Amino acid sequence: MRAVTVVPLEKDSVDLTDLPEPPEADGPVLVATRAVGVCGTDLEIIEGQYGWAPPGEDRLAIGHESLGEVLEAPDGSGFAKGDRVVAIVRRPDPEPCAACAAGQWDMCRNGKYTEWGIKEHHGYARERYRITPEFLVKVDPGLGDLGVLLEPTTVVAKAWDHIERIGARAVWQPHKVLVTGAGPIGLLAALLGRQRGLEVHVLDQVTDGLKPDLVAALGATYHHGSVRDAAVDADVVIECTGVGQLVFDVMETTATDGIVCLTGVSSGGRSLPVDAGMLNREMVLGNDVVFGSVNANRRHYEAGADALAKADHDWLARLVTRKVPLSSWKDAYARQPGDVKTVLSFADA
Structure with missing residues (x-):
């Protein structure tokens, strides 16, 4: 074969x-x-x-x-x-x-x-x-060949699963979500955020075309400037680019008790100036959490299949x-x- x-x-x-x-x-x-x-x-x-x-x-x-x-x-x-x-x-x-x-x-x-x-x-x-x-x-037979989107959807289904488990450490009522990167993972992360009834902002470099249109069709807001222009005080950030500077930038912009999920894999080999002390201070005093997420188990595949069927x-x-x-x-x-x-x-x- x-x-x-x-x-x-x-x-x-x-x-x-x-x-x-x-x-x-x-x-x-x-x-x-x-x-x-x-x-x-x-x-x-x-x-x-x-x-x-x-x-x-x-x-x-x-x-x-x-x-x-x-x-x-x-x-x-x-x-x-x-x-x-x-x-x-x-x-x-x-x-x-x-x-x-x-x-x-x-x-x-x-x-x-x-x-x-x-x-x-x-x-x-x-x-x-x-x-x-x-x-x-x-997968829902009504999806036809769009069922091929399930595996990337599982990546963000797992991300949201872990975000919600971390949020449950305290009284947590998230409102604003920032997704960095409008590739398939970022767009699907935004989809699942909107399915949860949250205010979703998506940041990408593209200024016009399909990506902004897809974000708008979700009822989300598209940005192509800096992180601070996009969504300061986000309760949740899902970082989907792996761009080193952007990873540190989003850590500095979350609300108190903010949660940052890193799904993008960085290439490495590049040094960045970072005020590690200030970043540490803000994370500690803000009860912030930053975690990485990769792959998925069966529970996330089933959750992803449900999300696609509803989309x-x-x-x-x-x-x-x-x-x-x-x-x-x-x-x-x-x-x-x-x-x-x-x-x-x-x-x-």
């Missing part, structure tokens, strides 16, 4: 290659891939920055944002032929650690987890895969700015101006 694969850590080794049919050891449910979303992680793997092939193999099938259709499922699995499904990315470590044993593999303590399409297991940019039912989630499907469709057929697969991994979310389609392969 065809698959988009790389030689991990080898730049520009990406190619459309043949892989064997998925082994039955991967699980009893056979799924045909309909679409995979392309994100920065895929591009970084293609650039050779990281990635781990399955043990004993040279190449890794990439793709972790998936949408599939069940071809075969055993009785009692909870799935049937024709179900639209999304596969969970991370798997618990084999030991397992306490978090993985409790189903919280997104919080793995020892780093021995696997991630399909990233770390030690083939991903979903292949025509078929097998999987165990516990790592498969149904305006026309708005979601505007997030997908390019849908590339498998026959033109290279185009999916070449960024273009105006891209928000690019999807590689296997449906007509």
